Structure formats: structure tokens, C-alpha cells
Amino acid sequence: VGSIITIPVVVHVIYSNSNENISEAQILSQIQVLNDDFRRLNADANNTWSQAADTQIEFCMATVDPNGSATNGITRKSSTRTSWGTNDDMKKASQGGVNPWDASQYLNMWVCNIGGGILGYAQFPGGSASTDGVVMGPQYFGSKNLGSGFYLSAPFDEGRTATHEVGHFFNLRHIWGDSNCGNDLVSDTPTHQTSNGGCPTGKVSCGSTDMVENYMDYTNDSCMNLFTTGQKNRMRAVLNAGGSRRAL
Numbered sequence: 046v047g048s049i050i051t052i053p054v055v056v057h058v059i060y061s062n063s064n065e066n067i068s069e070a071q072i073l074s075q076i077q078v079l080n081d082d083f084r085r086l087n088a089d090a091n092n093t094w095s096q097a098a099d100t101q102i103e104f105c106m107a108t109v110d111p112n113g114s115a116t117n118g119i120t121r122k123s124s125t126r127t128s129w130g131t132n133d134d135m136k137k138a139s140q141g142g143v144n145p146w147d148a149s150q151y152l153n154m155w156v157c158n159i160g161g162g163i164l165g166y167a168q169f170p171g172g173s174a175s176t177d178g179v180v181m182g183p184q185y186f187g188s189k190n191l192g193s194g195f196y197l198s199a200p201f202d203e204g205r206t207a208t209h210e211v212g213h214f215f216n217l218r219h220i221w222g223d224s225n226c227g228n229d230l231v232s233d234t235p236t237h238q239t240s241n242g243g244c245p246t247g248k249v250s251c252g253s254t255d256m257v258e259n260y261m262d263y264t265n266d267s268c269m270n271l272f273t274t275g276q277k278n279r280m281r282a283v284l285n286a287g288g289s290r291r292a293l
């Protein structure tokens with residue numbers, strides 16, 4: 046139910062070497078993965094879970110910048126800083142990063158090396174506009190399935206880090222609720238004891254089979270393939286009238 050919602054995206058690439066200065070083709074491969082995953086057009090969609098949903102959310106590169114000028118939706122900045130951590134410095138020009146474009150108009154994505162083995166992180170709805178958006182490492186942004194010569198690192202080389210982070214951006218919690226048999230506030234996802242890695246088969250916890258294929262678990266990119274109807278409804282609630290991201 047509902048109509049297609051299209052989200053304009055700006056990608057801020059901050060790099061300390063040429064590998065991290067990922068190509069426009071690699072960036073566009075990531076936008077394609079987001080569109081495929083959120084519309085359930087992903088090639089690895091399967092019917093294991095009847096809850097699988099088309100969220101009817103789409104993404105496009107911004108075509109107009111905050112000054113009204115034409116843009117390809119990509120900013121690039123060279124930096125001597127080689128790792129950025131998770132304290133939002135990459136979002137602040139005063140710290141050597143790049144300020145967000147108006148967070149009520151754009152989904153801001155920063156692509157820079159976070160370090161510490163962290164693939165990405167996101168800000169939930171309701172936080173400061175000055176730090177709103179998602180952050181991903183360059184080697185986890187884009188998909189090996191949609192081009193060649195990309196700077197990517199297996200087994201997180203199919204663009205699912207951004208799918209997961211944008212899930213958080215739209216208010217989704219981890220499927221295990223970040224505690225032992227925790228609550229993710231979505232009724233049609235099974236309760237998980239904890240996060241799953243790799244791609245376990247037939248894992249049972251908290252009295253039911255784990256949905257290791259869910260984008261909000263911690264499994265490999267090749268393992269993940271769905272959001273549920275409950276997750277769709279939770280995401281669309283922040284975009285609909287009265288929701289905290291309705292202006293997008």
C-alpha cells in the first residue's frame with residue numbers, strides 16, 4: 046500500500062588515496078543496489094520468507110545542489126586523514142570533513158575510511174540535522190555484481206552495508222534488538238538471540254528460526270536479501286505525514 050517515495054541522495058567522498066576516491070560507476074552501482082533491495086528487485090530475492098516486502102522506496106542521485114545548480118550528486122574531497130572513526134568528524138568542515146547538504150532535502154552519504162573494521166554507521170531519525178545521514182567505508186560501497194575494477198572488500202562487496210545503514214536511517218533496529226532475544230520493534234521478524242555472521246543455515250534461537258537473510262542482521266552481503274512488511278511499514282512511517290523524515 047502507498048505510493049513510490051523517491052529519495053534524493055548526495056554522496057560525499059573523502060579520500061586519502063586514489064583507491065578511496067571511488068569511481069562514479071562504483072557509486073552508481075551502490076544506488077542501483079539500494080533501488081533493487083528496497084524494491085525487492087534484487088537478483089537474489091527468494092521466497093524463503095513470506096514476509097518479504099517491496100518497500101516502495103527508491104533512490105536517485107541529486108540533480109540540483111543546495112544553491113540550485115546542476116550536480117551529479119557527488120562531492121569529492123582529498124584529505125591527509127586516513128581514518129575517521131565514528132564521532133562524525135567527516136560531517137564537519139571544521140574538522141576536515143564535508144558539511145551535509147540540507148538534511149530535510151537530501152539523504153547525505155559520506156564515503157570515507159572509518160577504521161577499526163567498521164563497515165558503516167547511521168544516524169536514526171530525530172537526531173541533529175548537522176550530522177544526519179549514513180557513513181560507509183569506500184571498500185564496502187558499491188557492488189562487484191554491477192561493474193568491474195571497483196575498490197571493494199569481500200564478503201561485504203555487494204552493497205548491503207548501505208542497505209543496512211539506510212535501514213537504520215529509516216528507523217530500523219538490528220533484528221536481534223541489540224540484546225539477548227531483544228525486541229527490534231517489528232512484529233513480523235523473528236526474535237534472535239544475538240547477531241549472526243557469515244551465513245548460517247537453519248539457525249534456531251529464542252524459539253524460532255533466525256531470519257539470517259534480513260538486511261538488519263550482520264550476515265555476509267551474499268546471505269542477505271530481504272526487508273519484511275513490518276520493516277517496510279516502520280520505515281515508511283517516518284516518511285509519511287507526521288513522520289520525522291516526511292520532507293524528504
Ligand code: ARG
Pocket residue numbers: 163164165166167201204205206207209210262263264265266269
Ligand atoms: N556493522 C554495521 C552496522 O551495524 C554494518 C553491517 C553491514 N553488514 C553487511 N553484511 N554489509 O551498522
Ligand code: ZN
Pocket residue numbers: 209213219
Ligand atoms: Zn547496524
Ligand code: CA
Pocket residue numbers: 228229230231232233234235236
Ligand atoms: Ca521482531
